[in-house]
Amino acid sequence: MRFKDKVVVITGAASGIGAAAAVLFAKEGARLAISDLADLEPTMAAIRQSGQGDVVAVQGDISQSTVVSKLIDQAAQAFGGIDILINNAGIPAVAPSIEQLSEELWDRIFAVNVKSGFLCAKAALPYLRRSSGSSIIFTSSIAGLEGTMGLAPYAASKAAVINLAKSLALDHAHEGIRVNVVCPGATNTAMLRAVPIPMEVFASGLPLRKVVEPDEIAEGFAYLASSSARSITGHVLVIDAGYTAGDFRIAAPQD
Numbered sequence: 411m412r413f414k415d416k417v418v419v420i421t422g423a424a425s426g427i428g429a430a431a432a433v434l435f436a437k438e439g440a441r442l443a444i445s446d447l448a449d450l451e452p453t454m455a456a457i458r459q460s461g462q463g464d465v466v467a468v469q470g471d472i473s474q475s476t477v478v479s480k481l482i483d484q485a486a487q488a489f490g491g492i493d494i495l496i497n498n499a500g501i502p503a504v505a506p507s508i509e510q511l512s513e514e515l516w517d518r519i520f521a522v523n524v525k526s527g528f529l530c531a532k533a534a535l536p537y538l539r540r541s542s543g544s545s546i547i548f549t550s551s552i553a554g555l556e557g558t559m560g561l562a563p564y565a566a567s568k569a570a571v572i573n574l575a576k577s578l579a580l581d582h583a584h585e586g587i588r589v590n591v592v593c594p595g596a597t598n599t600a601m602l603r604a605v606p607i608p609m610e611v612f613a614s615g616l617p618l619r620k621v622v623e624p625d626e627i628a629e630g631f632a633y634l635a636s637s638s639a640r641s642i643t644g645h646v647l648v649i650d651a652g653y654t655a656g657d658f659r660i661a662a663p664q665d
Contacts, residue, residue: 411439412636417489419481421472421530422499424448426599427549429456430624431496431631436462438632443485443492445472446499464489472499473521475529482533492537494635497527497571498549502601503563516563523567524574531578539585545635546589548575549627552650555593568593572646579644588643590634595650597622617652 418435422428424446432444436457441464444450450467457465466484470477485492500523505511527548538544553561554568572591579589596602596612598621603609613620630649633639648654 411437412632413494414439416440416493417443417485417491418494418496418635419443419445419485419492419530419534420496420498421445421481421526422549423453424450425452426601427594427597427624427627428496428498429453431498431628432465433457433460434625434628434632435494436460436465440494441465441489443468443481443488445470445477445481447471471522472526472530475533478526478529478533482530482537486537491541492534493541493544495530495534495538495546496549496631496635497530497546499523499526500549500551500568502561504560505563506560508562511563519563519567520570523564524570527571527574535582535587538587539582542586543637543640544587545639546575546578546587547631547634548572548589548591550575550591550593550646552593552595552648552654555646555648555654576644576646583643588634588639590639590643591646592627592630592634593646593648593650594627595622595648595653597624597627599624613651615653616650617655620651622649622651 413435418440420428420432423432423444432453433456437460443466445468466488468481503519548571550571551568553565554572558565575589575591630647
């Protein structure tokens with residue numbers, strides 16, 4: 411088991427990528443502290459079904475420092491420390507025009523997508539520096555790598571996540587704390603399924619002709635958190651079925 415007795419904190423763990431990550435790390439022997447604004451019981455049940463039971467859960471708004479403190483404190487008190495922090499919480503926002511976007515929604519997107527990662531890293535660092543081989547992983551998006559029509563606030567927040575992570579990687583490398591980023595592409599989660607476009611249409615626009623599954627992103631987290639990636643920090647791992655590799659829509663042959 412890659413993470414036997416390691417303490418892993420995962421935000422945004424109620425469903426999708428975060429839930430898949432929680433189950434994977436549990437199967438790999440980790441002790442977990444998970445958080446989400448939504449109900450965490452389905453994830454808890456999935457962890458129990460995997461045969462692993464060492465998990466604490468904190469439900470609440472992870473952009474609030476009181477919730478973050480509760481999550482980090484419960485993890486440390488229950489398991490004696492923290493080894494890995496996965497800042498996965500995030501929300502989307504479709505805004506056809508920046509003129510139609512309220513100031514309140516802009517602030518909310520940055521609070522959940524960016525501020526929560528800052529708060530969690532700040533609270534977890536005293537524990538991470540006591541751990542051997544500690545790691546922080548942020549979930550960004552391919553929208554953070556390039557402009558995305560109709561997703562200006564989301565793309566801006568995810569770009570901020572990348573540079574926050576890269577800066578933290580430099581700031582804490584001397585302490586042996588590695589900080590990396592995963593950028594998912596179109597992934598089979600509730601967020602994508604809420605878009606009124608059939609999944610096969612999404613898949614047809616990707617070089618590998620498939621959308622990414624949440625467990626594939628979870629595997630990316632696991633690699634970056636593992637000793638196999640011990641010399642990797644400040645890295646952006648893109649998992650997007652080839653979307654950002656080039657202009658597939660022009661270059662691909664017609665079926």
